Amino acid sequence: MPDVVRKEAEQDGVYVIQKHAATRLHYDLRLEMDGVLKSWALPKEPPLHPGVRRLAIEVADHDLGYAGFEGEIPEGEYGAGSVEIWDRGSHRLLEREEKKMVTVIDGERLHGRYGLVMFRWERGRRLWLFFKKKGLSSPSSSTG
Numbered sequence: 001m002p003d004v005v006r007k008e009a010e011q012d013g014v015y016v017i018q019k020h021a022a023t024r025l026h027y028d029l030r031l032e033m034d035g036v037l038k039s040w041a042l043p044k045e046p047p048l049h050p051g052v053r054r055l056a057i058e059v060a061d062h063d064l065g066y067a068g069f070e071g072e073i074p075e076g077e078y079g080a081g082s083v084e085i086w087d088r089g090s091h092r093l094l095e096r097e098e099k100k101m102v103t104v105i106d107g108e109r110l111h112g113r114y115g116l117v118m119f120r121w122e123r124g125r126r127l128w129l130f131f132k133k134k135g136l137s138s139p140s141s142s143t144g
Contacts, residue, residue: 015091015105016067017046022081029056029130031091031103036061040128046087046110047132056116056130102133 013032020028020041027046030037040056047054067088073079089107096102099118105111113133120127 012090012092012106014064014067015087015089015103015107015110016085017042017087017107017110018069019084019086020079020081021083022073022079027086028059028083030062030067031093032064032067033093033096035064037064037067040116040130042130047114047130048110050132050134053129053131056128058118058126058128 014030014037015032016030016037018028018030020026024043027042027044029040029042029046032038039059039062041059042054042056044054068085070084072082087107087109089105089110091103091105094102094104094113101116103114103116105114110132113135114130115133116128116130118126118128
């Protein structure tokens with residue numbers, strides 16, 4: 001599959017979700033911010049519709065080049081298992097605070113305004129909720 005590339009506007013960043021069959025099947029949400037891929041592990045399939053919330057466990061940032069990775073992580077290495085790109089595209093960050101983010105995702109599967117809200121620290125990890133917001137269905141719509 002081709003590498004993930006930026007779309008049109010400079011302020012848009014890379015967006016990708018990688019389906020990762022490691023010890024447990026999960027989905028890795030990655031959003032380009034501050035020159036890296038900010039990353040969260042989602043134990044369940046990402047939300048396609050408003051009203052569905054998913055746990056998102058913040059994990060280490062990744063290099064931008066990792067956005068196009070698909071393949072096998074060998075046994076004995078951290079994250080061993082298969083990785084495939086589940087969705088890709090771009091995102092435009094609308095709001096970013098310490099415990100809250102809103103971004104417009106323009107992917108092949110996910111489209112529209114999505115929120116991330118941090119709700120708890122647990123065992124040294126920041127736990128967030130990831131959900132689709134009602135309203136704006138595509139980045140070309142007004143942001144009202």
